[in-house]
Amino acid sequence: MSVYVVGHKNPDSDSVCAAIALADLKTKLGVETIPVAQGELNPESAFILGKFGVVAPAVMTSGAGKKVMLVDHSDLSQSLDDLADAKIIGIVDHHKLGDVTTPNPLEAWIWPVGCTCTVVKAMYDYFGVEIPRNIAGIMLCAILSDTVIFKSATCTDKDKEVAEALAKIAGESDLQALGMEMFKVKSAVDGTPTRDLVFRDFKDFNMNGNKVGIGQLEVVDLAILDGVKADLEKEIQVVKSEGRHSVFLLLTDIMKEGSEMLVVSDDGAIVEKAFGKATENGKVWLDGVMSRKKQVVPNLEKAFAS
Amino acid sequence: MSVYVVGHKNPDSDSVCAAIALADLKTKLGVETIPVAQGELNPESAFILGKFGVVAPAVMTSGAGKKVMLVDHSDLSQSLDDLADAKIIGIVDHHKLGDVTTPNPLEAWIWPVGCTCTVVKAMYDYFGVEIPRNIAGIMLCAILSDTVIFKSATCTDKDKEVAEALAKIAGESDLQALGMEMFKVKSAVDGTPTRDLVFRDFKDFNMNGNKVGIGQLEVVDLAILDGVKADLEKEIQVVKSEGRHSVFLLLTDIMKEGSEMLVVSDDGAIVEKAFGKATENGKVWLDGVMSRKKQVVPNLEKAFAS
Numbered sequence: 322m323s324v325y326v327v328g329h330k331n332p333d334s335d336s337v338c339a340a341i342a343l344a345d346l347k348t349k350l351g352v353e354t355i356p357v358a359q360g361e362l363n364p365e366s367a368f369i370l371g372k373f374g375v376v377a378p379a380v381m382t383s384g385a386g387k388k389v390m391l392v393d394h395s396d397l398s399q400s401l402d403d404l405a406d407a408k409i410i411g412i413v414d415h416h417k418l419g420d421v422t423t424p425n426p427l428e429a430w431i432w433p434v435g436c437t438c439t440v441v442k443a444m445y446d447y448f449g450v451e452i453p454r455n456i457a458g459i460m461l462c463a464i465l466s467d468t469v470i471f472k473s474a475t476c477t478d479k480d481k482e483v484a485e486a487l488a489k490i491a492g493e494s495d496l497q498a499l500g501m502e503m504f505k506v507k508s509a510v511d512g513t514p515t516r517d518l519v520f521r522d523f524k525d526f527n528m529n530g531n532k533v534g535i536g537q538l539e540v541v542d543l544a545i546l547d548g549v550k551a552d553l554e555k556e557i558q559v560v561k562s563e564g565r566h567s568v569f570l571l572l573t574d575i576m577k578e579g580s581e582m583l584v585v586s587d588d589g590a591i592v593e594k595a596f597g598k599a600t601e602n603g604k605v606w607l608d609g610v611m612s613r614k615k616q617v618v619p620n621l622e623k624a625f626a627s
Numbered sequence: 628m629s630v631y632v633v634g635h636k637n638p639d640s641d642s643v644c645a646a647i648a649l650a651d652l653k654t655k656l657g658v659e660t661i662p663v664a665q666g667e668l669n670p671e672s673a674f675i676l677g678k679f680g681v682v683a684p685a686v687m688t689s690g691a692g693k694k695v696m697l698v699d700h701s702d703l704s705q706s707l708d709d710l711a712d713a714k715i716i717g718i719v720d721h722h723k724l725g726d727v728t729t730p731n732p733l734e735a736w737i738w739p740v741g742c743t744c745t746v747v748k749a750m751y752d753y754f755g756v757e758i759p760r761n762i763a764g765i766m767l768c769a770i771l772s773d774t775v776i777f778k779s780a781t782c783t784d785k786d787k788e789v790a791e792a793l794a795k796i797a798g799e800s801d802l803q804a805l806g807m808e809m810f811k812v813k814s815a816v817d818g819t820p821t822r823d824l825v826f827r828d829f830k831d832f833n834m835n836g837n838k839v840g841i842g843q844l845e846v847v848d849l850a851i852l853d854g855v856k857a858d859l860e861k862e863i864q865v866v867k868s869e870g871r872h873s874v875f876l877l878l879t880d881i882m883k884e885g886s887e888m889l890v891v892s893d894d895g896a897i898v899e900k901a902f903g904k905a906t907e908n909g910k911v912w913l914d915g916v917m918s919r920k921k922q923v924v925p926n927l928e929k930a931f932a933s
Contacts, residue, residue, distance in 0.1 A: 410739075412737075415732060416732055417728070417731050417733065418715075418727060420726070422725060424723055424925050425739075425925060426722055426737075426739035426781075426920070426921070427723065427737060428738050429724065429736070429737035430736065431718075431733060431734065431735035433716075433731075433732035443753070619730055622730050
C-alpha cells in the first residue's frame with residue numbers, strides 16, 4: 322500500500338518540494354511513497370520545478386483509506402479535510418506543534434528551523450541516502466523561499482549550512498541571484514485574479530475559538546502592488562464574511578524588510594494588542610516583520626488569548 | 628535559562644533513563660539541561676540507576692516559567708499539570724501523537740520504535756556525541772524494560788540494533804540475563820501497598836471524552852500476584868471512583884507472553900467490543916497481549932469511539 326506525502330492547503334514551495342524530496346527518500350528506503358499537493362502549484366513553485374525539470378505532484382484532496390505523511394504542517398485546519406479517515410504514519414515539519422493527533426505511533430521529525438526541506442536534508446543524511454541533483458535544486462529553492470533568501474527571522478544557521486550543501490549538489494553558485502530570480506516570479510501579480518492573490522499563501526488558524534485567516538504576499542518592491550491594493554482590501558472583506566473572525570493580509574517587501582498588513586477584524590483593537598501599533602484605514606506598517614510564523618502568529622495568538 | 632527534561636506521570640524506566648540521557652546529550656551540545664521526573668523512582672528504575680551508578684533525577688511537578696522538553700509522552704493528561712505555563716521546546720517520544728500543542732516551533736523526534744531511548748541513541752549518533760558508558764547502560768536497560776527483553780509487539784529491529792550497540796559501550800554481554808535480573812526486581816510486590824502497585828505504571832487517557840486509566844504490572848510469573856490479586860481488584864474500584872469511566876489493570880506474564888486484565892467500567896461490554904472476548908468476574912485473559920501501547924490502547928480507543 323503506497324504512502325502519500327502531502328503538505329498544507331494552498332501549497333507553497335516548501336510544501337511541494339518537501340513532499341517530493343521526502344517521497345524520493347522514503348521510496349529509496351524501500352517504502353513506495355508518492356508526493357501529492359492539496360491544490361495547484363503557485364507561480365513560484367511552478368518556476369522552481371520547471372527550472373530543475375522535476376515533475377509536479379498530483380493534486381489530492383482526500384486521504385480516506387490512505388497512509389499519509391504530513392509535511393510543513395501539523396494543524397488540522399491546514400490538512401486534508403478527511404484526515405480522520407487517513408492513517409497518519411509520519412510528520413516532517415518546522416512549525417509549532419498543531420492539533421493533529423494519531424491513534425498509533427508515528428515517525429515525526431520536527432525542527433525549529435526555517436524550512437521543512439532543511440529537516441528532509443537531515444533525514445537524507447541520517448539514512449545515508451544520496452540526494453539527486455534536481456531534488457537538491459528544488460530543496461535549495463524552498464529554503465531560499467521560506468527564509469526569504471536567509472533574511473527572515475525564522476532562518477537559522479542550520480538552514481544556511483544545509484542550503485550551502487544543497488547548492489553544491491545542485492551546481493548552483495549564486496544563491497542571491499537564484500533567490501531574486503524566484504522572488505521576481507513570486508512578485509508577479511499582473512493578470513492574477515484578486516482572490517487568487519489573497520489565497521496564494523493563506524492559512525487559517527484557530528485562535529482561542531476564533532477562525533483567523535492570515536495571508537502573505539512577498540514582493541521585491543511594495544510598489545508592485547499599488548495597482549491591486551484597493552481590490553485586495555475589498556477581497557479580504559469577502560474572505561472574512563465567509564465565517565472568519567479576522568483576516569490579515571501581509572504585503573511583505575523583502576528588500577525593505579517589513580510588511581504592510583491589511584486588516585479586517587471583529588475586534589478593532591486586536592492589532593494594537595498584538596503589535597503595539599494601531600491600524601489606520603485598515604492598514605499598518607510593521608517594520609522588520611517578514612515571518613508570519615515567527616512574528617505574526619505568536620503575537621496574534623497571545624492577543625486573542627488575553 | 629536551564630532546560631528541564633521530563634517524562635510522563637508515574638515515571639517508568641524509559642521516562643527516567645531517556646530524560647537523563649537527553650539531558651546529557653543536550654548539555655554536551657551546549658544547552659544546560661537538567662533531567663527531572665514527575666514522581667519517585669519505581670523499584671526497577673532505582674535498580675537500573677543503582678547498577679550503573681547514575682544519580683537519580685530530582686522530582687519536579689511544576690513547569691511554570693520553565694523551558695521543558697518532554698520525553699516518552701505527548702499527552703496532556705500524562706504531562707505536568709501546569710504545562711500551559713511552561714515553554715515546550717522539544718519532544719522525544721515513541722508513542723502516538725497526543726494532544727500537546729505549542730505556540731512556537733519546537734524540536735520533535737518521535738519514532739515508531741519500542742523505546743524512547745532508542746530515539747535518543749539515534750540523536751547521539753546524528754549529532755556525533757559519544758555516549759558515556761554508564762548512560763549507555765541505563766539506556767540499554769530502558770530498552771530491555773520497554774520491549775520486555777525484545778518480546779513485546781512494540782519491539783522493532785531498530786531497538787535490537789540499538790540495544791546491541793549500547794551493550795557494547797556498556798560492556799554488557801548477556802542481555803537476557805540482565806533483562807531477567809531487572810524483571811525480577813520489577814516483579815517484587817511484597818511489602819508494597821496495593822495502591823502503589825496499581826499506580827506503579829499507570830496512565831490516564833482521554834477516550835472519546837471519557838477518562839480511562841490503564842495500569843500494567845509485568846511479572847516473570849503471574850503466581851507472584853496470587854496473594855494480592857483480590858486487593859488489586861478492590862483497589863481499582865476505588866481508583867475508578869476517582870472520576871474515571873473505566874480502569875484496566877494488565878497483569879502481564881512476560882514468560883507466558885500474555886496478560887490477565889482486571890476491569891472495572893461503566894460500560895460492561897467495552898472489553899468484548901475491544902478484544903472480542905468478554906470478562907468473567909471482572910477479569911479476562913488476553914493471550915499474546917503484552918503491550919499497552921500497541922495492543923490495548925488502540926483497541927480501546929476504537930471501542931470507545933464506536
